[in-house]
Every structure is written in C-alpha cells, then in structure tokens.
Amino acid sequence: MTPRDWLPNPARDLAWSCPPVSGEVAAFHRSLAEYAPTPLVELPEVAKRLGVGRVFAKDESSRLGLPAFKALGASWAIHRALEAGAGGGSSPVTFATATDGNHGRAVAKFARLLGHQARVFVPAGVSAAAIAAIEAEGATVTDVGGSYDDAVAAAAVTRSEGAFLLQDMAWPGYELVPTWIVEGYATLFAEADEQLGALGVAVPDLAVVPVGVGSLAQAAVAHYRSRSDPAATAVLSVEPTVAACVLASVRAGALVSVPTAVTSMAGLNCGTPSSLAWPVLRAGLDAAVAVDDDEAAAAAPMLRAAGVDPGPCGCASLAGALAVLTGEGAAERRATLRLGKDATVLLVVTEGAAANPG
Numbered sequence: 001m002t003p004r005d006w007l008p009n010p011a012r013d014l015a016w017s018c019p020p021v022s023g024e025v026a027a028f029h030r031s032l033a034e035y036a037p038t039p040l041v042e043l044p045e046v047a048k049r050l051g052v053g054r055v056f057a058k059d060e061s062s063r064l065g066l067p068a069f070k071a072l073g074a075s076w077a078i079h080r081a082l083e084a085g086a087g088g089g090s091s092p093v094t095f096a097t098a099t100d101g102n103h104g105r106a107v108a109k110f111a112r113l114l115g116h117q118a119r120v121f122v123p124a125g126v127s128a129a130a131i132a133a134i135e136a137e138g139a140t141v142t143d144v145g146g147s148y149d150d151a152v153a154a155a156a157v158t159r160s161e162g163a164f165l166l167q168d169m170a171w172p173g174y175e176l177v178p179t180w181i182v183e184g185y186a187t188l189f190a191e192a193d194e195q196l197g198a199l200g201v202a203v204p205d206l207a208v209v210p211v212g213v214g215s216l217a218q219a220a221v222a223h224y225r226s227r228s229d230p231a232a233t234a235v236l237s238v239e240p241t242v243a244a245c246v247l248a249s250v251r252a253g254a255l256v257s258v259p260t261a262v263t264s265m266a267g268l269n270c271g272t273p274s275s276l277a278w279p280v281l282r283a284g285l286d287a288a289v290a291v292d293d294d295e296a297a298a299a300a301p302m303l304r305a306a307g308v309d310p311g312p313c314g315c316a317s318l319a320g321a322l323a324v325l326t327g328e329g330a331a332e333r334r335a336t337l338r339l340g341k342d343a344t345v346l347l348v349v350t351e352g353a354a355a356n357p358g
Helices: 024-030 044-050 070-083 102-113 128-135 148-161 176-198 215-224 245-252 277-284 293-304 312-325 330-336
Strands: 006-008 040-042 054-059 094-098 117-122 140-143 206-210 234-240 287-291 344-349
Touching: 006 245, 006 330, 024 070, 024 176, 040 176, 044 054, 044 293, 044 312, 054 176, 054 312, 070 102, 070 176, 094 102, 094 148, 102 117, 102 128, 117 128, 117 148, 128 140, 176 215, 176 344, 206 215, 206 312, 215 234, 215 277, 234 245, 234 312, 245 277, 245 287, 287 312, 293 312, 312 330, 312 344
Parallel strands: 054 344, 094 117, 117 140, 206 234, 206 344, 234 287
Antiparallel strands: 006 287, 040 054
C-alpha cells in the first residue's frame, strides 16, 4: 500500500457523540409491503484471511424490491417530502435527482408507486442497461455526458422548473432533503444491531462502508457514535482510487473536490463529499482507504463463496478491509482502528450484481 491508499483521520475525536435517529424511520420501512430485513451473512474464511474473530456481510443485494441499499433513503425522503407538502399540493409531483444508477432507480420506483413522476440525470459511463432499468420505473432519464458533479448541477436546475429535487448529496443551502435520505439509511444499521445481538455480538469493532459522496458513511458514523460507548465501533470508509474525495478531504482537513475517472465502482464515482456528511466524517470517521478496480474484483469471489453476490460497489468494503488489515504495516493500521485478534468486522455490501447491468 502507498500513503495515498490509507489515511488515519487526524481530526478524529473519540469522545464525539450525536443523538440517535428517530425510531419512526425503521417503523416506516417496516410498514412497506416489500420490507424484509436484509441478510447478515457470516464469512468465516474471510475472518481467517483478515486475522480477526468474526466477519459479517450486511447483504443489500435485495432491498425493498431493488438491488441496493439506496431504496431506504429514497423511500423515506419521498415520504417526508410529500408529508411536508412537496410540489405545493400539485399532483403529480416531479422528483428530480442525479445518480450513478442505484439512487435514481430508487427515486423513480417510489415516485411511481405513489403516483408521481421522476426526472433522473446521469453522468457519462452509466451503462445503457442501467439507464433502461431506471426508465423501466417510469422515469425520464437525461445523460449529461459529464461527471457526477455535472449531473447534480443539471438536476438542481430543475427546481426552477417546478421539480422537487431529491438529491442524496448536500451543499450549503440544500441540506434538509439529504438529511432525510441519511436518516433512511439508519434502518440498515438498526437491523445489523438486532442481527448481531441475536448472535451474541453487542456491537461490531469495525464497520467498513463504501463511499460516494459520504452519506452512507455519515449514517454509519452517526449510528455508532449515538451509542452509550461512542468509540466502541471504528468506521473505515472505502473509495475508488480515481474518486477518493473523502480521503482527500481528510488529508486536507477541509471539504475538497477531486477530479474523477471511469471506475467499475460506478456508484462511488463522486468527486465532492456532501456538505452534510463532511462535519460528521471529520469528527467521527476513523480512517479512509482507496482501492482500485482490480482489488474490488478480487474481493468478489470471496463474497460469492459465502452466498453473497455483489456488484462492484458492494465489493469495495471487503477490498478495503483486505487492504487495511493485511500486508505490510497492517499491525499499525489495526492499532489505529483499535482492533484485536478477536475483533468483529461488519462489511456493508451495498449492492448486488443486478445493480450493475452491463
């Protein structure tokens, strides 16, 4: 590993804590017709490879009828938006968003189910099949031909045309809706708590979370730092080497943007962290790591061997864990993450293979 690939967070505050997310979020998700907790799969062979006690994968390959965790945030945010009077009472409401695939598909689905419309903007590199999957949910899709940040900018313009922007990235002046989306992701970690508890594990010692703009990592940090012992679970973020905006921000000590390039981990191909996520990550994230496409691909067979069928973004968490917990310098990295040989590691496998139709 190179210094570029791994970075402990120098601003981490082990005493920092935050309030928990309301139980209304999980109750809302449980009320949905397609709701079921996603599996928590133990990976004993991976635990041996990583040199820890136990490893579990939270398998988000089928979440509310979609192949990725994004359904949690989109469904809750649309619910809150309609509750707050989105569209000024007009019907139907047009929800607009930018996406690398999964978020836009989730917005389109839940807008359609509730009798509303969706406009989805995608950057260059999103496959024709992924676009078709979004369109199949009834959305109008526009390929902006640029970066993810360009797609976000294009989606934001639609507010002047009467659309309701439902973006999972925040910036100054636009933070309420992304707050709802992050709240939606809390259900994933609440389920993991219950599932681990049933197996005699109070909390994981390490949670490994893939990062695009950082909203899921924000939800992870907020969840574990809201517990009675806020430093009991370390959180490690994982990004593609060609789009490591959180790692760059941790290095700079401030929110920064980075140029991006094509990666198989399309859903993580984001150049700017969410302004809502950054203060939480700055205070509570333990470390960041970047992995390349080959490392993500190499992790896939290990997950499949345990019955988890991940997409490239879903492989990122295991690829990051392998990069950090094995190889030269691993002992020092483990110490940074407060991990002993009997540690329990939670890998968030954010998407299934069906999330990335070629």
